[in-house]
Amino acid sequence: MQPGPLNLISDVAGLRVGNAEDAALKSGVSVVTAEAPFVASVAVMGGAPGTRETDLLAPDKSAPGVDALVLSGGSAFGLAAAQGVMDALHGAGRGFQILSARVPIVPAAILFDLLNGGDKAWGENPYPALGRAALAAAGPRFELGSVGTGCGAQTAMHKGGLGSASLVLEDGITVGALVAVNPMGSVTTPSGRHFWAAPFEIDGEFGGLGIDPVPDIILPASRKASAMAGLGNTTIAVVATDADLDKAQCHRMAVAAHDGIGRAILPAHSPMDGDLVFSAATGHKALVAPGMQLAAIGHAASLCLSRAIARAVWEATPAPKDTLPTLRAELQSRSS
Template structure:
């Protein structure tokens, strides 16, 4: 394997005014959580395409439901156990006086989604409320760390033919700016399928050949008749948060989350499977001084930001070895 070359940073979700990001990475095993904070509140939407999601507070984001603005989105490893990280975010935000004033208390609204990373190390170690609190306390407006951190610490890519032939996934971020308006994305890439560079059609991370020395191309292998391994539902999932400083409605935020899935479809194959819980959130702070370019442009920007963030995630990933499981990273297969 030769020296790797991978893309330079492509911006960050924190380029959006009003957005901060914090990670907590558990030192005891590869797992963690990542929070996207909008302390001033953000109009929010969500779209769930995977058939095996693990989510919290997504129903309140339906366009027909009452509450429009949320204060954070929590992404976590640990499968369903990781949803507890949102409790810590609520506690931290309440201490900051951030939330919905209901007269008797200030209630922070923190939707959340989780991914499955339990095969890496001791599955009894997973993000909890303390982890979510720590992620919030660490949040800044600086460009967030990428790779094997936060919710991406235990992410894997390309498990159709078994974890032993998979590669390391991770977390990545990117942003796009058009005429004074910014759309950014934070993505945790933990898909069942491969990650593909849409510019070249080349698989850059995913299932490997039986000897582990080369990338297989899952799509071609399945179409050629190679049988997938039995896959437990919910043991995968790519999570994304889109943010923009444009002023949009809750219904438009829902449409923006839908458009974000186009970015996943460009870069992940197969995507939205019965064993993935793919979930995309959208946040709009409305703090841009420039006028909104309209939904056609914003949706195009959202899909592009998500696609770039997926690529950033796998290029930033680093190989890990946990017990008998050896997971190389995209950079290990890169060519100059």
């Protein structure tokens, strides 16, 4: 398996990603959409999720597809980003047709970034406008790091961010991941010099720092705990494929992808994290051996997600009033 041409989730045929952020707010929104509705599901393993319309994604529920998936900062305030996306899609003629009515289906998930040094004293909720802007920006190419939902994200030791990665399987099926990394846990080993996801890195995509030569599972004291008082966290992601999956198969992909969070963040899925993975399938390629291919797709999704998590932290950039350093800045200061 090798990455797709862009090494982004948008290597999955048909998918587009848009980001919008507010530097003063230190928060933002990311939207995954496509030219046509796509099959989607979700798996939640964190203890503190914040979601909208995720019940519709269960295999036994009636919604045949979704028009977009939204990842947002802002805790519960950020769920309003989905309304902005929904309104814009409706204005563009998108939505599930019910006689003369059209209803865009826009599930969403949020992370907690209210204590990251940004200006949160808004008079009007900023997230609907950020959702609209993110949808308007959607395309095949997009930036990583301190953009979109990753704008104000933090990990235990360093700034978090927005990450993405892809893989093309031997049978030609493409799998990708998009993730906003804001966990209670650490993405780096206790030394702060190496990623937990290092064994899965491809072509130095997150710095080529290698595997920690002195591994240690004892975690250091969390800088984030002092910055945020442990009040909220969360890693939220979308994994996607161009394979023709139904909702039940999509759900299995989302479940398998959670392994990627567990490999890249320690600890993961805590009571204070709302760890959630959406899954999406655009249906461009039929399965010929569903059992084996679905297993391979799930495994690839977990690998993409681990790599995307590390890329998010590696690509983070410093900004005024940050409460945590970026990993790159810290490594540079140690070497100087």
